[in-house]
């Protein structure tokens with residue numbers, strides 16, 4: 295079953311191989327030496343992240359995702375967690391969240407980031423368990439997994455997990471903001487709790503909001519999109535989801551396979567279940583991936599478990615499907631184009647793969663699917679306007695086309711150039727598109 299990776303596993307794997315890719319080494323062997331980032335903790339602060347030797351790791355509140363704002367004297371007190379070129383950072387099994395690497399602008403070293411936040415040591419910690427840097431100047435804190443992160447397994451794909459990596463469930467007999475599970479029910483379905491006054495955290499990039507409700511016993515239960523969250527007493531380790539569908543009332547929480555994200559530079563584009571940017575490859579053919587081996591390491595395909603259909607978030611109007619890859623896994627397609635992640639993207643909103651090799655592009659969500667074209671669309675299959683909306687918005691927005699003014703020869707040249715880049719048009723469709731564009 296291991297050939298059916300959940301997408302989230304791939305993303306973690308992708309970040310693990312990042313450094314190897316940068317300098318071209320095979321990604322193997324790090325696990326035996328102990329994961330770069332592990333779970334430690336102490337009685338006072340509970341569980342937090344530590345390095346392979348058990349030394350406490352910190353985050354700096356003045357950093358922003360993917361960017362370290364600590365340099366000079368600051369760095370002398372807070373040495374960064376680095377990986378050598380050729381070494382891949384790895385996350386111990388059971389910690390949920392995304393690991394990556396940023397290159398420091400000051401000296402070019404490679405600093406490990408967790409959920410986008412750069413990781414540091416504190417110079418005054420002497421031994422494992424020390425966390426004397428916690429709350430220094432109220433900007434340094436031990437690094438912790440989010441209260442709600444993306445985990446998953448090979449059968450169900452990605453779903454939400456708690457800070458201990460165990461699967462979270464919602465109860466369909468609850469109402470928004472209200473738990474209807476108490477007594478015996480609670481013994482089987484322990485609530486995910488946070489301390490009073492503590493705001494629960496969500497892995498960045500996950501669509502949804504976390505909050506709390508106060509239970510009758512005065513504890514605070516975490517909610518996701520207002521629904522209370524629970525563990526299931528029979529789940530023993532990360533990946534277990536034995537509570538799924540129990541009593542037809544308990545379910546894991548699965549984000550849509552494909553949603554709309556974006557950034558300021560490129561506007562809206564498609565993102566995967568973890569909020570990371572998705573790309574298409576203009577050397578693919580409709581429904582066929584031509585990205586294997588090294589290519590697929592650099593551009594991990596967005597996968598769904600065998601037999602599952604991908605799900606669409608709000609604003610995803612194109613049609614989602616799957617194509618079987620040579621290794622028997624199932625890759626998600628959008629308007630027939632296979633979708634990929636890019637290993638160098640570190641935080642949600644990164645789109646550093648855009649235009650790589652002039653063949654990789656983010657995917658505009660506003661392509662119209664067959665169902666959204668409205669009545670009559672079937673009888674006007676060669677409506678140039680509709681074709682432009684469907685086929686030309688795969689790589690960029692419709693505005694880009696509407697803002698260009700050209701004569702017929704200009705449009706012929708442009709459309710042919712776009713076909714060269716991968717626009718999918720038959721001879722008749724090409725003619726209909728050119729006719730429409732040059733007679734507007």
Ligand code: HEC
Nearest residue numbers: 576685686688689694695698708709712715716717718727
């Ligand atoms: C496979 C990706 C892809 C598809 C599909 C695509 N384009 Fe493009 N388009 C690009 C890229 C990349 C650029 C920027 C580079 C360039 O202009 O060659 C671009 C730029 C443009 C521009 C601005 C540059 C110019 O020449 O004015 C227009 C207009 C345009 N495309 C029209 C279209 C039309 C019409 C279609 C549908 C027939 C289409 N595109 C389909 C990738 C694509």
